[in-house]
Structure formats: C-alpha cells, structure tokens
Amino acid sequence: xxxxxxxxxxxxxxxxxxxxxxxxxxxxxxxxxxxxxxxxxxxxxxxxxxxxxxxxxxxxxxxxxxxxxxxxxxxxxxxxxxxxxxxxxxxxxxxxxxxxxxxxxxxxxxxxxxxxxxxxxxxxxxxxxxxxxxxxxxxxxxxxxxxxxxxxxxxxxxxxxxxxxxxxxxxxxxxxxxxxxxxxxxxxxxxxxxxxxxxxxxxxxxxxxxxxxxxxxxxxxxxxxxxxxxxxxxxxxxxxxxxxxxxxxxxxxxxxxxxxxxxxxxxxxxxxxxxxxxxxxxxxxxxxxxxxxxxxxxxxxxxxxxxxxxxxxxxxxxxxxxxxxxxxxxxxxxxxxxxxxxxxxxxxxxxxxxxxxxxxxxxxxxxxxxxxxxxxxxxxxxxxxxxxxxxxxxxxxxxxxxxxxxxxxxxxxxxxxxxxxxxxxxxxxxxxxxxxxxxxxxxxxxxxxxxxxxxxx
Amino acid sequence: xxxxxxxxxxxxxxxxxxxxxxxxxxxxxxxxxxxxxxxxxxxxxxxxxxxxxxxxxxxxxxxxxxxxxxxxxxxxxxxxxxxxxxxxxxxxxxxxxxxxxxxxxxxxxxxxxxxxxxxxxxxxxxxxxxxxxxxxxxxxxxxxxxxxxxxxxxxxxxxxxxxxxxxxxxxxxxxxxxxxxxxxxxxxxxxxxxxxxxxxxxxxxxxxxxxxxxxxxxxxxxxxxxxxxxxxxxxxxxxxxxxxxxxxxxxxxxxxxxxxxxxxxxxxxxxxxxxxxxxxxxxxxxxxxxxxxxxxxxxxxxxxxxxxxxxxxxxxxxxxxxxxxxxxxxxxxxxxxxxxxxxxxxxxxxxxxxxxxxxxxxxxxxxxxxxxxxxxxxxxxxxxxxxxxxxxxxxxxxxxxxxxxxxxxxxxxxxxxxxxxxxxxxxxxxxxxxxxxxxxxxxxxxxxxxxxxxxxx
Numbered sequence: 077x078x079x080x081x082x083x084x085x086x087x088x089x090x091x092x093x094x095x096x097x098x099x100x101x102x103x104x105x106x107x108x109x110x111x112x113x114x115x116x117x118x119x120x121x122x123x124x125x126x127x128x129x130x131x132x133x134x135x136x137x138x139x140x141x142x143x144x145x146x147x148x149x150x151x152x153x154x155x156x157x158x159x160x161x162x163x164x165x166x167x168x169x170x171x172x173x174x175x176x177x178x179x180x181x182x183x184x185x186x187x188x189x190x191x192x193x194x195x196x197x198x199x200x201x202x203x204x205x206x207x208x209x210x211x212x213x214x215x216x217x218x219x220x221x222x223x224x225x226x227x228x229x230x231x232x233x234x235x236x237x238x239x240x241x242x243x244x245x246x247x248x249x250x251x252x253x254x255x256x257x258x259x260x261x262x263x264x265x266x267x268x269x270x271x272x273x274x275x276x277x278x279x280x281x282x283x284x285x286x287x288x289x290x291x292x293x294x295x296x297x298x299x300x301x302x303x304x305x306x307x308x309x310x311x312x313x314x315x316x317x318x319x320x321x322x323x324x325x326x327x328x329x330x331x332x333x334x335x336x337x338x339x340x341x342x343x344x345x346x347x348x349x350x351x352x353x354x355x356x357x358x359x360x361x362x363x364x365x366x367x368x369x370x371x372x373x374x375x376x377x378x379x380x381x382x383x384x385x386x387x388x389x390x391x392x393x394x395x396x397x398x399x400x401x402x403x404x405x406x407x408x409x410x411x412x413x414x415x416x417x418x419x420x421x422x423x424x425x426x427x428x429x430x431x432x433x434x435x436x437x438x439x440x441x442x443x444x445x446x447x448x449x450x451x452x453x454x455x456x457x458x459x460x461x462x463x464x465x466x467x468x469x470x471x472x473x474x475x476x477x478x479x480x481x482x483x484x485x486x487x488x489x490x491x492x493x494x495x496x497x498x499x500x501x502x503x504x505x506x507x508x509x510x511x512x513x514x515x516x517x518x519x520x521x522x523x524x525x526x527x528x529x530x531x532x533x
Numbered sequence: 534x535x536x537x538x539x540x541x542x543x544x545x546x547x548x549x550x551x552x553x554x555x556x557x558x559x560x561x562x563x564x565x566x567x568x569x570x571x572x573x574x575x576x577x578x579x580x581x582x583x584x585x586x587x588x589x590x591x592x593x594x595x596x597x598x599x600x601x602x603x604x605x606x607x608x609x610x611x612x613x614x615x616x617x618x619x620x621x622x623x624x625x626x627x628x629x630x631x632x633x634x635x636x637x638x639x640x641x642x643x644x645x646x647x648x649x650x651x652x653x654x655x656x657x658x659x660x661x662x663x664x665x666x667x668x669x670x671x672x673x674x675x676x677x678x679x680x681x682x683x684x685x686x687x688x689x690x691x692x693x694x695x696x697x698x699x700x701x702x703x704x705x706x707x708x709x710x711x712x713x714x715x716x717x718x719x720x721x722x723x724x725x726x727x728x729x730x731x732x733x734x735x736x737x738x739x740x741x742x743x744x745x746x747x748x749x750x751x752x753x754x755x756x757x758x759x760x761x762x763x764x765x766x767x768x769x770x771x772x773x774x775x776x777x778x779x780x781x782x783x784x785x786x787x788x789x790x791x792x793x794x795x796x797x798x799x800x801x802x803x804x805x806x807x808x809x810x811x812x813x814x815x816x817x818x819x820x821x822x823x824x825x826x827x828x829x830x831x832x833x834x835x836x837x838x839x840x841x842x843x844x845x846x847x848x849x850x851x852x853x854x855x856x857x858x859x860x861x862x863x864x865x866x867x868x869x870x871x872x873x874x875x876x877x878x879x880x881x882x883x884x885x886x887x888x889x890x891x892x893x894x895x896x897x898x899x900x901x902x903x904x905x906x907x908x909x910x911x912x913x914x915x916x917x918x919x920x921x922x923x924x925x926x927x928x929x930x931x932x933x934x935x936x937x938x939x940x941x942x943x944x945x946x947x948x949x950x951x952x953x954x955x956x957x958x959x960x961x962x963x964x965x966x967x968x969x970x971x972x973x974x975x976x977x978x979x980x981x982x983x984x985x986x987x988x989x990x
Contacts, residue, residue, distance in 0.1 A: 177765045178879040178912075201769075222718050230777060233716065236693060251965050257877040257912035259690065259946035261679050261729055262954075262961040263988050264970045268725030272718055289772030308634045312658075315746030319817035320687060320777020360776035361826065369818065420714040422635040455635075455714035489716035497719075504719040508708050512977075513721045519976035520969075531720050 078116055081137050085119050085161070088129045093120045093167070100162070105155045106147055115142070115162040122167050124242060124250055124281045131279070132248030134161060140528045141246075143275040145217025146188060148209035150418075151494030153221065153274045153530055160528070163279060165216050172282070174199045179287045180239060180256045185216025185280050189223075192285065201287040204231035208403075216280045222272030224490030229453035230323045230359075231288065233490070234271065240284030241267040245277075246521040256284050269520070274492050275527040277520045291359035294323070295366035296395040297374060300350035300385040304427040307352060310382045311423075311453055314356055317373045321366065324357035325453040326402050329430070332447040332460075336407040345387045345398060354383075354452075355402055402449065411445050411462020415469060417476050420455040420489035429483055430459075436475050437461065441468070456489040470499075477503040493531045501532055535573060538594050542576050542618070545586045550577045550624070557619070562612045563604055572599070572619040579624050581699060581707055581738045588736070589705030591618060597985045598703075600732040602674025603645060605666035607875075608951030610678065610731045610987055617985070620736060622673050629739070631656045636744040637696060637713045642673025642737050646680075649742065658744040661688035665860075673737045679729030681947030686910035687780045687816075688745065690947070691728065697741030698724040702734075703978040713741050726977070731949050732984040734977045748816035751780070752823035753852040754831060757807035757842040761884040764809060767839045768880075768910055771813055774830045778823065781814035782910040783859050786887070789904040789917075793864040802844045802855060811840075811909075812859055859906065868902045868919020872926060874933050877912040877946035886940055887916075893932050894918065898925070913946040934960040950988045958989055 086094050095118040103113040121127040134141050142156035144164040156162050165186035172182040176199040183192055190210040196203040205218065207225040217223075219241070223234045231237065240254035253266050270278050301307055307327060314322050328336075333353045337344035346353065356373075360366045370388060377383045389395040408414055421429055430448055437444045443463045450457040464472055477487045477500045487504045488497055502510065510532055517524070517532075543551050552575040560570040578584040591598050599613035601621040613619050622643035629639040633656040640649060647667040653660040662675065664682040674680075676698070680691045688694065697711035710723050727735050758764055764784060771779050785793075790810045794801035803810065813830075817823045827845060834840045846852040865871055878886055887905055894901045900920045907914040921929055934944045934957045944961045945954055959967065967989055974981070974989075 175879065175881065176769075177762075177881045179769070180879070222722075224716050224718075228716060232689070232693065235722075236689065245969075249965055249969075251969055252963060253966060254941075255943065256879040256941045257943055257946070259681050259685060259877045259908075259911050259913045260943040260961075261681075261690075261945045261947055261949045262943050263950055263958060263967075264730050264734075264973055265679075265692075265725060265728070266966060266969055268722060269969075271722070273721050277721075289769055289776070291776060292773055305634075312636070312746055316749055317818050319746070319748055320779075322777075361774050361829075365826075369822075420716045422632065422637070422713040424632065424634045451716075454716050456716045484711075484713045486712065486714055486717040486719050488718045489714070490718055492718045493720055501720060504717075506709060508706055509710060509723060510720075511706075512702075512708055512723055512726075515976050516721055516973075519972050 081133070081139055082117055084133050085117065085130060088133065089119055089121050089126050093122060093126070094118070095120070104147065106149065106152060113156065113162065114158045115156045115160050116158065118162040118164050120164050120167045124244065127163065127244050127279065127281060128248045128250050130163065131244050131246065134525060135247045135523065138523055138525065140525050142527050143279050145214040145220065146209065146212040148213045149217065149221060149494060150491045151496040153492055153494030155495055165214065165281070168281065171195050175256065176201060178256055181285045181287055182254065182282065183215055183285065184282055185214060187215050189213045189215060189218055196287050197290070200290055202290040203237070203285060204288055205234050205237055215283055219271055219280050219283055220273065220275050221492045224456065226451065227323050228451060229325055230320070237286050238267055238271060238283055239286050241270055241280060242282035243270045243278035243280050246523065246526050251278065254282065254284050258286065272492070274494060274530050276517060276530055277526065292361055293363035293366050294357060294359045295363065295370040295388070296398055297356045297370055297386055297388045298345050298398045299354050299356065299374065299377070299383040300346050301352040301354060301382070302350060302384050304352065306382045307354070307452060308423050310354065310377055313377060313380070313382065314373060317376065318358045318369055321358045321360040323359045324355060325451065326355040327450055327452040328353045328402060329448040332449045333401070335410070335447055336401050336404045339407050342401055342404070343397070346385050350384060355398055408447065408460050408462065413464060413466050414460055414462045415464060415472055417459040417461070418489050418491045419457050419459065419476070419480060419485055419487060421457055421480070421483055421485040422455060423452060425483040425485065426457060429479070429485070432479070433476065440475065473500055480504065495530060498530070498532060538590070538596055539574055541590050542574065542587060545590065546576055546578050546583050550579060550583070551575070552577070561604065563606065563609060570613065570619065571615045572613045572617050573615065575619040575621050577621050577624045581701065584620065584701050584736065584738060585705045585707050587620065588701050588703065591982060592704040592980065595980055595982065597982050599984050600736050602671040602677065603666065603669040605670045606674065606678060606951060607948045608953040610949055610951030610984070612952055622671065622738070625738065628652050632713065633658060635713055638742045638744055639711065639739065640672055640742065641739055642671060644672050646670045646672060646675055653744050654747070657747055659747040660694070660742060661745055662691050662694055672740055676728055676737050676740055677730065677732045678949045681913065683908065684780050685908060686782060687777070694743050695724055695728060695740055696743050698727055698737060699739035700727045700735035700737050703980065703983050708735065711739065711741050715743065731951060731987050733974060733987055734983065749818055750820035750823050751814060751816045752820065752827040752845070753855055754813045754827055754843055754845045755802050755855045756811050756813065756831065756834070756840040757803050758809040758811060758839070759807055759841050761809065763839045764811070764909060765880045767811065767834055770834060770837070770839065771830060774833065775815045775826055778815040778817040780816045781812060782908065783812040784907055784909040785810045785859060786905040789906045790858070792867070792904055793858050793861045796864050799858055799861070803842050807841060812855055865904065865917050865919065870921060870923050871917055871919045872921060872929055874916040874918070875946050875948045876914050876916065876933070876937060876942055876944060878914055878937070878940055878942040879912060880909060882940040882942065883914060886936070886942070889936070890933065897932065930957055937961065952987060955989060
C-alpha cells in the first residue's frame with residue numbers, strides 16, 4: 077500500500093514534486109544539528125490545487141501528514157516519523173501581489189520572511205514581524221506558529237499582521253479567506269483556527285499580510301535601572317512620551333549584561349554594576365526627531381529617578397554595538413550545557429518568579445547559572461540556564477514551568493508547544509481548555525492525520 | 534415543562550435573578566424603537582458559577598438561550614423568541630482588577646465600555662476601543678461582536694485588546710483563559726472562538742483587557758483632497774510622517790460633507806467644492822509636539838499636491854467643530870427614509886464600487902441619494918442611502934452587497950451579521966467557509982441552543 081500511495085502522490089505532483097530514500101534522510105528534522113528526517117516521502121506540491129489533491133488522497137488512505145516550512149522552529153513541531161508523509165511548501169514561494177495602495181502583500185506559504193520584508197521594502201512599505209531566522213523561516217511557518225519577535229510591543233504578533241488566509245484541511249477542502257481588509261466581521265474568524273495551531277488543524281497555503289508605513293528614522297538608547305519596580309514605570313513613561321513610536325523595550329538582567337560584556341568583543345557602554353539594563357528604541361518621523369524625543373524622555377526619566385544612567389547612541393555603529401550585546405547568544409555558550417526557556421509572565425510577577433526560580437535551581441544544582449533577558453513590554457522573558465547536565469533537562473523543565481500557571485504565566489511566549497513542551501502544557505492550560513482543544517481537533521481532523529502528536533495527545 | 538424550567542432556574546439565580554411576564558415585555562429587543570422583548574424569562578446570573586449552572590440546566594432541557602448585553606447592536610443579534618430563555622449579564626458588572634503595572638484590566642462581561650474607559654483613565658491609562666454607544670454597550674457585547682470604532686487604524690479591533698477571556702459553553706462548561714500576557718503561544722487560541730461569534734459558540738463572562746499609555750496631547754486637521762488616488766498617498770504619508778501616532782484618518786465624500794455643512798449648526802471650515810475631505814488626528818507626546826508634527830505633515834502634503842486646502846485646528850472647540858461634522862448623524866435624517874450600510878473594501882476598489890453603486894441605485898430609484906464616509910485606513914466604508922422606501926430594503930441590500938465579494942469586500946466591517954445580514958452572508962463568504970463555520974457550531978453547540986438562528990442557519 078505504501079508504494080500505491082507514493083505512486084498516486086507522484087501522479088498528482090509529478091516526479092519533481094516527490095522525494096524519497098536518501099533525498100528524505102539527508103534533510104534534517106529541525107534546526108542545525110537536528111537528527112535526520114524520517115518519512116515515507118517528502119511531497120512538494122506546486123500549488124494549492126495539488127496540495128488539496130494530496131490531502132484528499134492521504135485522507136482516503138488514513139495517511140498521516142507532517143508539514144515542513146523553513147525548519148527553524150525550536151520545539152520540534154515539524155518532526156515526522158517513518159509512518160508520515162511530509163508535505164513541504166518549498167515550491168510554493170511566489171509573492172502573488174504587493175498592493176501598495178491598499179498596503180497588503182499576498183504570498184504563498186513557502187516565501188521566506190526575509191523575501192516578504194524585502195518585497196515590502198521595495199514598495200516603500202514595511203512588514204513589521206522580524207526574527208533571527210528570517211532568511212529560512214517561511215511565512216507559512218510564521219503563521220502556523222504565530223511568530224513573535226522584537227517588535228510585538230508595537231505591532232503585535234504575526235496574528236495581528238494576517239488579514240487573509242488560505243488553508244487546506246485534512247480532507248483536502250480548501251478554505252479561502254483571502255480578505256484584504258482590516259475590518260471584516262462576517263461570521264466566525266476562520267483565520268484564527270490556523271494561526272498558531274502548528275499545522276494540526278490545516279495547512280496554510282497563502283496569506284494576505286498587512287504592511288505598514290516605513291519608519292523614516294530611529295533612535296536607540298541604553299539605560300541602567302536600579303530597581304525592578306522602576307522598569308514598568310519607565311515603560312509607561314516611554315509609551316506615553318514616545319506615543320506610538322516606541323518599538324523596543326528590551327530588558328537585560330545584570331547576570332546577562334555582566335556575562336555578555338565580559339567578552340572582549342564588547343565595550344560595555346555602561347558599567348555593569350546596575351541590576352537592570354534597558355534598550356529603548358523609537359522609530360518615527362526622522363532620525364533627528366526621534367533622537368530629540370528620546371533625549372527628552374531620558375531627561376524626564378533621570379529627573380524622576382527611574383534610571384540611574386543612560387547612553388543615547390549617536391551613530392549607526394553605536395546603535396549596532398548596543399544591540400550586539402542583546403543579540404550575543406554566543407556568549408551564553410560559555411555556560412554549556414545550556415537550556416533556553418521562552419516564557420511569559422505578567423510584569424508584576426516577573427522578579428519574584430525569577431528569584432524563586434534561582435533559589436530552587438541552586439538548591440538542586442549548586443553549579444547552575446541563570447541569565448534573563450526579554451521583551452518586558454509584552455511579558456516575554458527569555459531565561460537561559462547553564463551548567464546543568466543535558467540528562468537533567470526534564471527535571472529542569474519542571475522547576476522552570478512549575479508555578480508559572482498560578483502567576484498567570486505561560487510556558488511558551490512565542491515558540492509554541494510542538495513536541496518539546498507537550499508534557500508541560502497542563503502548566504499553562506486547564507483541563508477544560510485542553511478538552512476544548514481536543515473538540516476542535518476532532519471537528520477539523522477526526523482521523524488525526526495532521527501533524528500527529530503535536531501540542532497535545 | 535416550562536414552569537419546571539423557570540422553577541429550576543429560579544432555584545439557581547434566586548428571585549432577584551429572574552424576570553418574567555411584563556418584566557420581559559417592557560424591555561426592547563434592540564436599540565431605541567425596537568419591538569418589545571419576547572422570551573420565557575430573562576435570567577440574570579450574579580456570577581459565572583450561576584451562569585454555568587443555568588446553561589447546564591438549559592442544556593439538559595434542550596432549552597434555547599439568547600444573550601443580552603447592552604442591546605446596542607445594529608444587526609438584530611440579540612433578538613429572542615417566545616421559545617427562548619434570555620440570559621442577561623446585567624448583574625455581572627464588577628471591574629475585578631486594574632493592574633496598572635501590567636497595564637491590564639479584568640472585568641465581568643456586564644461592565645459598560647464607558648466604565649472600562651473611566652477605570653483605565655483613573656489609573657492614568659487608556660482603553661482605546663471607543664464607539665458612540667459606550668454608555669450602554671457592555672464589554673461582553675463588544676467582545677462577542679468584535680467591536681471596532683474610530684481608532685482601529687492605530688489600535689485594532691476589540692479582538693486586539695483582549696488578552697484573556699472566560700466563557701461558558703452551551704453545556705455549562707466554564708472555559709477560563711484569563712491570561713494577562715500579550716505573548717502566549719500555548720496551543721489553540723481559544724479566545725478567538727468567542728470574539729466576534731455573536732454569542733453562538735459560548736457566552737463571554739469575563740475578560741482581561743490590554744490597556745495602553747494615555748496620549749498626552751493631540752492635534753486635528755481637516756483637509757480637502759481633489760482626487761481619490763491622492764487619498765491613499767496621503768494616508769501613507771501621514772502614517773510615515775506621524776509614525777505610530779496617527780489615530781484617525783476619516784474620509785468624507787463630497788455628498789456627505791456638502792449635506793452636513795448645509796445645516797446652519799455647522800460653519801464649514803473649508804468650502805464644499807472638493808470631492809473629498811479628510812480629518813487627520815494624531816495623539817502623542819504633547820499638544821505642542823503633535824501640532825508641530827501635523828503642521829509639518831500638512832506642509833509636505835501641500836508641497837506634494839496631495840491636498841488642496843487645509844485647516845489645522847487651534848483649540849479644543851475648533852477640534853470639536855470639525856468632529857461634529859463627521860459625527861452629525863442627524864443631518865442624514867433629512868434624506869428619510871434612510872438605510873445605513875457598514876461595509877469594507879480594499880482601498881483601490883472603493884471609488885469604483887461607489888460610482889457603480891450610485892449608478893445602479895439611480896437606475897432603480899431615481900430619487901435615491903447616497904452619501905459616503907468612513908475610516909479609510911482600515912477599509913471601512915459607511916454608506917447611507919436615503920429616499921428609498923422601507924419596503925425596498927431587501928432589493929436595496931442586493932444592490933449594495935452584490936459585487937462586494939469579487940472586489941474583496943465585506944458586507945459587514947464592524948456591525949456583525951446577526952439576523953439582519955444573514956441572508957447576504959454568502960456575498961462575503963464561500964460555501965467552504967460557511968461549511969467550516971457549521972462544523973465549528975456543531976462541535977461546540979451540537980444542540981444549537983446558543984443564540985439560535987443568528988449568523989447562519
């Protein structure tokens with residue numbers, strides 16, 4: 077029967093559209109360093125119609141299907157088994173339209189985030205979602221995982237940038253909701269079923285994205301803060317003073333800042349004696365205007381004693397040096413073996429949570445090290461814990477995720493659940509919520525063929 | 534059996550929690566002028582637990598339930614029949630918490646929009662959704678209908694302001710997803726099921742709302758535009774030059790502006806000889822800074838010949854006079870009988886659509902009059918058609934909604950579908966989309982007890 081399915085699939089997508097044998101196993105099932113891909117075949121439809129026929133066929137044969145985007149996810153959401161057919165959207169990478177007047181971009185799911193950013197830029201517009209994997213990550217993957225990134229504070233998650241969506245259901249039905257308008261209250265918002273559901277309810281094939289006006293200038297500052305309570309006051313002041321222009325409010329705890337700036341490649345713009353550091357960035361009318369507004373804000377913050385020190389960058393290279401501190405993931409590898417966590421918490425609960433976490437960590441692993449940084453404005457905390465053996469990962473997960481629920485936190489701010497966080501989902505979601513998720517899954521994919529085993533069982 | 538249900542319901546909510554007989558019929562089933570309410574009883578639970586028990590009971594007896602919020606909807610979404618039990622959330626009007634540090638507000642569903650705005654304001658914060666019915670409309674109703682309003686361009690619809698939600702399902706199950714964080718990618722986003730689904734999938738009981746920094750100042754201008762194509766160029770320029778501060782971009786077609794300013798209560802700030810007028814509003818750091826930025830923008834727009842004339846308001850009273858033109862619904866009643874439409878369209882399709890609509894209108898009703906205005910930036914067009922007999926409403930609907938789908942438009946930008954637009958839903962949604970909506974309804978409310986007959990059959 078396996079050869080029968082492969083033959084029928086080949087009939088739909090042609091020889092070019094199907095990979096088997098070593099063409100499958102030479103691919104990885106995730107990010108660099110991941111194990112090799114395992115699947116009956118990788119099917120690469122050329123368009124939505126082909127994918128629809130592929131899915132109808134798989135549905136007929138009760139064939140499980142896992143979808144591949146750019147394979148840059150961090151929670152094992154695209155891992156397949158030898159029983160699966162993998163669908164890759166890699167041949168569907170056409171930017172269908174850039175409508176500059178309506179400020180929308182329509183693209184097939186296999187287009188990379190970077191290609192979308194560039195196409196928007198060419199039309200003198202701006203697609204605001206951005207993340208490190210932009211060159212490989214696809215828009216289909218971004219949508220399926222509701223990707224976040226650095227500008228969520230101002231522009232929202234990917235969910236907020238998707239105006240229209242086309243998806244193929246488990247049985248091959250094509251749901252085309254390619255709306256190009258922001259306001260559209262006509263019955264259930266079907267887009268939401270496919271955004272962030274990690275390919276378990278349907279396969280995203282096309283999207284209409286909302287583009288924004290391109291900022292004409294920016295300004296960046298690094299400030300030191302002496303007390304956690306000042307951080308949210310500073311955030312409020314910045315949002316109010318910079319109004320809609322505040323684009324980043326990145327907090328680095330001292331552990332992080334000290335560690336990173338201890339490397340010679342950085343020259344610390346501020347001494348590493350303060351408990352908190354914040355990168356403030358504003359994007360607005362012009363470099364001059366933003367510089368003036370940020371300078372005024374810093375003056376106000378100093379006067380109100382919300383910050384103890386500040387550097388307002390004066391050039392692109394100074395700005396890049398500040399961001400290089402925040403982005404220096406490499407420095408964290410000095411604490412190997414390291415374990416990264418992407419959680420979110422209401423701001424008032426953050427500091428308490430971190431202190432307790434550190435306490436519990438050191439009690440269990442006296443050599444453990446913890447550094448924290450994050451997009452405070454949207455509650456997202458990145459915690460990297462080092463010097464803990466890889467085999468203790470599960471015990472460590474328990475320590476990190478425990479207690480998050482009762483603080484109103486989430487075990488996954490932006491990375492999703494996939495396989496890796498599945499066992500811990502009940503730390504963030506109640507049994508009633510999980511049951512409703514199962515009802516949705518049952519309604520849309522009763523044979524459980526789509527991305528099997530991901531998010532929940 | 535009816536008396537049995539009423540008795541059992543009274544056992545749950547107490548005498549104070551139930552209305553029957555003339556206490557039901559003296560209520561209206563909608564906005565002022567609507568017919569009187571019809572129902573077996575109006576049940577007014579005091580809290581979520583009571584509502585859960587009410588729903589479990591109704592589920593047991595296959596009892597249909599229609600939910601009442603502030604009764605300010607415009608599409609008959611809250612109309613009940615004599616076979617229904619009405620659930621009103623009017624006793625659930627507690628603001629549970631204002632968390633100024635985390636900038637969230639948690640409220641029961643029966644709290645009015647205005648009370649939420651005021652509570653945010655008292656904490657020196659800002660809840661951005663605003664609409665005329667703010668004093669009566671409840672947050673539960675706002676959420677169930679995904680209310681829009683005047684600031685969608687900058688802050689999004691109600692959907693974008695809801696961080697967490699609690700709802701009761703048809704069988705009484707309580708789904709509590711009261712997250713207080715912006716980033717939360719932990720499985721399916723269950724909030725979305727209840728936002729904008731008009732009470733057909735569950736009853737919203739509580740919400741966590743995202744608050745924003747309060748703008749410190751604003752500036753408003755009225756400009757004249759000679760060519761439709763200039764409008765979207767002006768919008769792009771405004772978004773780019775004012776960056777994130779642009780809060781309104783309200784377009785009035787000449788028909789609208791001429792009609793309204795012909796009344797003596799207005800003194801037209803600009804002569805009524807231009808085809809388009811736009812109200813530009815920016816909310817930002819201070820009155821002075823916003824005035825300066827808006828003035829610079831107007832200079833740039835004049836230079837680029839995007840606008841032909843402009844008035845920058847210099848005082849609160851001047852600003853109010855400009856807005857009074859846009860908000861003068863009363864003036865439209867000079868065209869009675871009038872019919873209002875709330876549609877959306879991609880910007881490039883708007884003018885063509887309106888010209889064709891006017892042509893078709895006058896062909897059929899030579900005395901018909903059409904005025905248009907709207908939030909151009911989010912594709913929302915309000916069309917008011919006058920001097921058409923009420924009995925021609927259905928034929929008029931066909932003329933207005935026909936052709937919207939192929940232009941990528943929507944028959945309801947912000948008002949929803951309810952009963953009134955149900956017959957026209959297929960103008961905006963494909964059969965596959967409608968079928969998926971039915972699958973969702975079947976999964977969550979298989980007995981079809983919740984807000985029966987609304988949106989689709």
